[in-house]
Amino acid sequence: MNSRSTVSNLEAKTTRACFSPASALDFVPRRELQQLQLSRLQAVVALSYENVALFRARMLERGLMPEDIQSLQDIAKLPFTVKTDLRDTYPFGLFAVPMKDVVRLHASSGTTGKPIVVAYTKADLDVWTSVVSRSFSACGLHEGDIVQVAYGYGLFTGGLGAHYGAEKLGAAVVPSSVGNTDRQIMLMSDFGTTAICCTPTYFLHMMERAGAMGVDVRKLSLRAGIFGAEPWTEGMRQHIQQHSNIKAFDIYGLSEIIGPGIGMECVCQNGLHIFEDHFYPEIVDPETGELMPEGEEGELVLTTLSKQAMPLLRYRTRDITAFYTEACECGRTIRRIRRIGQRCDDMLIIRGINVFPSQVESVLLAVEGTLPHYQIILTREHGLDQMEVQVEVTPELFSDTVGGLEAMERTLAHAMERVLQVKVRITLVEPRTIQRSEGKAKRVIDRRQS
């Protein structure tokens, strides 16, 4: 395909930044926003103190009363909440309202033991729907768009969260849920879907499958992808945009706080705006819990400002990010965080060295023309950690000579070692042999325990 025509197509299909009433709350002057945040913070602390035993006990330990929250800075006096608090109080221990006020329950996929349960009142659902609707609006979607929601519908918050947000915006929702990729592509093609919501990995899988079916993704009406539920890189965005002729946007959320819609990229694609009127963000040192200086990297901590059924105070997300210090070109007054490439929980410790799967991905992308599927396999031989990265050979990577393929293995291995500071064995594997997931990609297989 002629590269010039591709670029102009992309431009033509991109929605220009324009003000939509759905986004009005993103542009509130900061002073007003802070007043709103403070009054909501005071209310949510009082609600938590009065109705949640764990929060009351922790505040009493510190000699803290709800009245002690006099300014937004006073939030730092509050104790943190962590994921294990949700497990320890399973299923309903952190609810702040009686069950008669709860209208929805979701649960996380618990990989070990019990899942994490989250609850919503009617008002909570309205808040959730509004922030997802603002998310879609921020990336240029509006009435008339056809939004295919290929996140799982069910206990996972992704499907239903995106669904109601898109509906509120006035878009036509295609609730295709996850799976049955051939049918997804058929719907996308026949219905003229203009936006898709799914994990970025699943979209890559769709692109691959569409190619095999003889469907040219570039020629579909699709113009935006709203991708989330797993960390992904800028390189992966470029790859998706170049090969599918859509704009790929990052949406941020976690079930504990509300689901998708905590933060979203605007059309500038330069950081995620946090819907600060409902979620108060702080960035702390993951080790000490101290606030980081503005603009420095740390762990994102969120406080739900308006949630009733299950408010969370200073929840440790385990996501590593930083605030942008300058204002966004789009004019939104709500602050931006850097896209999340790593979670504290993703960190692998290999021979004592910290390694993130996102580093492996960035190396694969840096090696020209490749965005292969990959998997990290950790084993222990003679008491030493071994790291293997299995890489599916792509047409770009495939050389007809053994020397060419071995050179590729060496290039990748050397590049990985330079970035990771760990010895890596690269194994080239046949196309489509690494298992595709329809939800979050399983990037790491750790066999060191067995």
Add this chain to the structure above:
Amino acid sequence: MKITQLSVFVENAPGHVLAPCRVLANAGVNLRALSLADTKTFGILRMIVSDWRQGAKALEEAGFLVKATEVLAVEVPDRPAGLSQVLAALHGSSVNIEYMYAFPFGRGGKATLIFRFDKPDVAIANLQAAGISLISHSELE
């Protein structure tokens, strides 16, 4: 002059050579020559087939990674010094052999050598000057 060879990426594990051969068999594509280059973890299965376009299509549809490469098929008498005669014709030229394999082709006491050269056109000129015949695609069908 040049003929097209299909190369398929295969993992070095039991059953991985069988699968692409089966695909070709089901597509009614005949294998004329085959070689397997292997390393500890992967291999390249190189094949000369009766209809390379059909073969490539069938393999790709089955999910294999296929590369079509141009090679030269050289016919030599099936007797001592058959190969050295070909190599002698190239001696002194700058042509390098990237890989080669041989098979008896059943054409009246002749053997066929498949060569991948770094400079195929120079090789063709040298071989023809030495009176060595090259096999064309039509002769493989």
